[in-house]
Amino acid sequence: MMKLLFIFSIVLASRAGIALGQCTVTKDAYGQVITSCQAINYVSESSSLNKQFTFLGSEFSSFPLWQEGRIRLDNSGQELTCLLAYNLFSQEVLCQLGGDLPIRSVTPDWFMVNGVEYTRQMTNVLGLKYKLYTTALNSGQNKVLKSAKARLIKTPIRNGYDKDHPFAGYYQVDQQYYIQKGSAIPQPITLTRHSVLSALGDHRAKLKTNLSKTSLTVDEVIKLVSHYDSLRVIAQLNSTSLSTDPAFNEVLESDLTYPVQAWKAQVYSRIYVGFEITDAGQVINIGLLSPENVGFGFKEAVEEALSKLSTTKSAYKGRYALPVAFTYSYHPAKELTFLPVNTVSDERLGDRILLNEFVVNQVVQRDRVSSREVWGYYK
Template identity: 60%
Template sequence: MKFFPLFTCLLFGSAVTTLGQCTVTKDGYGQVITTCQVNEYASGNAPLNKQVTFLGSEYISFPAFQKGRIRLDQSGQELACQLAYNVVSHEVLYRFADDLTVKTVVPYAFVLNGIEYIRQSKSAMGINYTLYTTELSSGQTKLLKSLKGRFVKTPINNGYDKDRPFAGYYQVDQRYYLQKGDAVPQPINLTKNALLSVLGDQKEIIDSKLPNRQLTVEQVIEVVRLYDSLTVSNQLHSTSLSTDAAFREGLRLQITYPVQAWNAQVYARVYVGFEITEAGQLATIQLLSPENVGYGFGQEVTNALSKLPKTKPEYAGRYALPVTFTYTTASDKFVPVNTLSADLLKGRTVLSEFVVNQKMGKDGAKNREVWGYYK
């Protein structure tokens, strides 16, 4: 079966191998294989034409093009077409039955072999890229999975034909994410520690339900359902910013324990005021509690709030967010006791306290709470 051409370069010592047009077929043993015509260029020699075969292909299905549907935006209409999904590049290719011209598209969603894939925008090292995830569990908190293919250049033996080894193979890895409400999906491993890092606001209950080993997908789904039953079911009809999953997740991602405070073995509680406009923008962010000069607590929270995206317009109003920085040692946990007086919080809705805990490896005897002073 002839298929979409693939061009790439592989280096083998001093020679350069250029792949020409490739075809994806099944061999006599039912294995999906990719066969390419190559030209090898060695120093001072004429090009040598030959054929190489790889096990597997870049595409999620065979044949690569299957009947499917695409949705260009979230509220758009689904279009029936033939689709191919490249799990190496995350490209989606499509063509219509009356026009076999192959085109590339970046849809909001597509359905292939009965499975829906939703677009997620990610960023790594300043580079934005697109991947597609499938839902493994529904609900307010979702377990998502993506597929990431890669080409492994290592030659391997053909299990059926020992005289014709493969020059390499395509490997597809599964990656998992947790998404709270409309927040950005967070990558996780299927381990207890990874789940607790994302679902830490219900740590005490969830911790007792998880074994200290690699988890199955089914176990993670059960934990996510438990988490929703504990915290999210009351949020579905709530208009409180305190219980907004995306807002709380944004705080978790942006606020960390300041390094200078960690080194000084100090802990604190800070209050930061802000407004939400009728357009859902966060504005007028200011420190309400005394400034902890030199430790960075107040700056950490104000900077975090300035980076949060727009929220729901129905949250419009004036708010105060208390953030508690605590730390624990092997033998104790240190929690600040100072609070801001009600007079200084008048006219603001005081949100539920957000806690940032840091485990310390230092002697707890030197610990102290800082509260600062008003200028």
């Protein structure tokens, strides 16, 4: 029978304070996973009392604790095979490569154990970063994720099989669900209509039509996200027609230029401009969706170009978002191109159709590289 020794702290309910001990995870005669700890209760400075505590369950995701698995330390690294133990309390992944090599605590970008894939996420709580591992419950561009976190409930409970030896407490595993839109940071949700629709944001009205229940099951959330995926695909198909329209592209290519003040300052950026096309094909309500970069002219350049497109086909009726990447290259090393990395959130785009990105590249001669990306502020 496999087992793992580890050290952790227990806060006792007495006035004695803290007891430290070595714990072992095993199965008892009744098939229950238990954690047994030899603890030392410091009664006073001159005396102590040794005692064993037994808790139902464990901090780990499986039993036996050690399971064959694979890890990938980063996105570009190769997969390594090792024995894994995943601690749900500390979110620690223990790896044993075999032989006499020591057990290592690792922080992989990805790992798989018992056929389940886990991906590392980083979350911020009060300014502190914590690692978190999630599993994807569906495929597709937008995903429903789940994480598990164990906590020790230090409440004595009866042993259902052996009433003479109650447990000092038990490990409870809590589930947290998230929606991840593309490669964005996963957004935590509750299994309620309001929470899920708030996370999806755009297309909310269409998703809400056939959704009458307040509380949702996990399967219902997955189906809702799949429906959201299909709506996004339809929107993208609609956007392709305008993105490939010859008249639309001719206006952008002929009238959209790199602002002089921006290339003189050697700055580059990505901006998003929203606009609408009416039933009559008129282009109206042109406005900035991304932060304003005051003084560099990016916003003005795109708005001025779009204003030249006074009318277009009425078939393009809708609300659009046009991303424009202003990039910067140095001559003669044109391969040295500075590309903007900042993007806006889906919440900022709302239910707009996202068009294909238009790129405006500026090639200049400079003795030294000093370019920087600018990303302004929201008004």
